[in-house]
Amino acid sequence: MNNCGLKAYLDGKNAITIVTDTESSFTINGNFLGAYFAYKYNQFIVYKAHYNVNLNETYIIKDEHSNATKLEVRYFTKTNEFDDMFYYDKDDLGPTYSKEKTTFKVWAPIASKVVLQYEVNNEVLEEVMERKDKGVFEITIEKDLAKALYVYKVTNNSKTEIVLDPYAYSSNANSKKSAVIDLNLFKESKRINVKELKSVSEAIIYELSVRDFSMDGSLGNDVKGLFNAFLKHGIKTSKGNPIGIDYIKELGVTHVQLMPIFDFVTVNETNISERYNWGYDPFGYNTLEGSFASSANNPYCRIKEAKAMIDEFHRNGIRVNVDVVFNHTYAFLESNFNKLVPNYFYLMDDNGNLSNGSFCGNDIDTTRKMVHKYFVDMCKRYVTLYHIDGIRFDLMGILTKELIMDIYQECKQLNPSFMMYGEGWNMPSMLPEYRRASLNNANQIPNIAFFNDYFRDIVSGKSYNNFSNQKGYLAGNTDLFYEFVKAMRGSVEKGCYFQNASSSINYCECHDNFTLYDKLKITNFNNTEEERNKIQLCCIAATLLAEGIPFLHCGVEFNRTKFGVENSYNASDEINMIRWNNVDIYEKNIKAVKDFIKIRKEFSCFKEINRKSIGNTIDAQIEGNVLSLTYAYEGELVVLLFNPSSKKQRVTLKGDFRLYANTFGFTKSDDKTYNQISVPSFEFVMLIK
Secondary structure, eight states, rough: OTTOEEEEEEETTTTTEEEEOOOEEEEEEEEEEEEEEEEETTTTTEEEEOOOTTTTTTEEEEETSSEEEEEEEEEGGHHHHHHEEHHHHHHHHOEEEOSSSOOOOOTTTTTTTEEEEEEEEEEEEEEEEOGGGEEEEEEESOOOEEEEEEEEEEEEETTEEEEOOTTTEEEEEGGGSEEEEOOOGGOOOOOOOOOOSSOOGGGOOEEEOHHHTTTTTTTOGTTTTGGGGGGGSOOOOOTTBTTTHHHHHHHSSSSEEEEOOOOSSOOOOTTTGGGGSSSBBSSSSSOOOOSSSSOTOOOHHHHHHHHHHHHHHTTTTEEEEEEESOOOOSSTTTTTTHHHHHTTBOOBBBTOBOOOOOOOOOBOTTTTTTHHHHHHHHHHHHHHOOOOOEETTTTTGGGGGHHHHEEEEEEEETTOOOOEOOOOOOOOSSSSSBBSSSGGGGOHHHTTEEEEEHHHHTTTTOOOOTTTTOOOOOOGGGGHHHHHHHHHHHOOOTSSSSGGGGGGGESSHHHHHEEHHHHHHHHHHTHHHHHHHHHHHHHHHHHSSSSSSEEEEGGGGGGGGTTTTTTTSSSOOHHHHHOOHHHHHHHHHHHHHHHHHHHHHGGGGGGGGBHHHHHHHHHEEEEEEEEEEEEEEEEEEEEEEOOOSSOOOOEEEEEEEEEETTTTOOOOOSSSSEEEEEEOTTTEEEOOO
């Protein structure tokens, strides 16, 4: 077909855009098309027209010079009319398996043809799928397809693409093909009961990477980087200290947060030594990452082993949250989503320019109804199939408030202890500000918590490259006294983020940016290693005893270093892996953090939620350089003293107090009381009256 620079697009319901390099009139399938001049750019002329279009038909547009082109569906997929026409509200997309037959359903509303290509008993077969209502293509194969691999061959705008099923439950290695899964094999797997989470302020979250956790080989070379590493018990260091999941249990945290465990691109699942990556480059949200499974080519293996890992955490009284990256995909043009329904899944302006608030080249468009439904469906799957207890959202501010609230409500019904939180940074996305699930709108989405960068910046100091030399309060910047008090009160005062402290995820270190140990080596280079260690313990104590939800990065308690690498997302295993021998080196630190965790669990005054009760609970004073925080607790008083200076200082107390804990955890129990006490430099003291 000769188009000679002529192109035609369906950009709205019955709204046609024609782009040509010469003035002309037009016909559509032989009928006159009343097109009008819209504008000119460079050598091209743009015409607009309206015509009643049926997406099941092919339309040929010709100009008066005998050039012709097929009408392609373009930005019509971005309209509300498209959503209204094609929204599919049933819960049967993907493969529905039984031993006798499997039914496949895929949503591809602008496709002219969809072919199921499947492989069973080493034979590759193809069947044309039938178009049904709402743009769903369907076919039933009358045979046992358990373990069968398959793809869809989808033809949009005369171009055929190989597409994986976004609703499949698994795949083969490196997501070459989707897999049919017999879910009956997992139905007997019941949720293992864990102590109910009555309030999110009871949560103590411990972030870790599946790969980093076991790559040093201490848990066995057979489980390096795998889900199975979390099934290892009874392994100890040379000094008899437990490591692995036994270590996490003894530490006392209530939740682990797993960095991305769903399918990502930049690790070869059959040879993980080729390349390292955290996994924030998603390919599929329905399939687990195969590099964490003992056999990436066995589609059942990753499901079985991930479930076994989560069950093992639950048996040990630890809940499991997962880190999801719903804000972007690794690529746009190569994305299964874009191949399935071009443009639909991605945020873009009226000219087709992609939103890039993620700084990864694209942003997912969660304003679209089927995108919204997809992510709700996936989260419900995470809860029902894998028994997860919470979700952490990467760059949550790129997602809509409506999506976040719907996910929370649906998952909370499935798991009463379910919790949700995320990064609320206000990214430069094309999503309107008022719709964003960002910190700016935190008070409009109750029950959702946010990473509190205010807390981090005030307590320990900013930890990213251009600002990494800035000290926080506990690192010695005593000018931040008032800000530190606000942070310890849950950031609920005027000028802070929240109306409720349960919205605050308090942290000084996470997977992003410098570890706290590396950060303090920059800001406090003049201090000794011993002094920096005390500052680090004070930061952890503040994190665990502040109002809000405490969050610890795996290894912060044994001074984890990434050797000065600020952003280690693709650095190497040598930079990122946990070194379990540090458990012996930093026994004193670990004992202190265990004690801080016990203190948080014991004293309800550290778990206040609303602004009024916090105001009535906590009083703050300064004497010299020592900050005194006094808590009302069940008829008693609890006092926390922080000395962020390089000099020991004596503090006068209002009454007689018993020493309870300090920088290195619980102190020896005796009946001695104090009305004055010396607080060593860069240390913390807790007393009870």
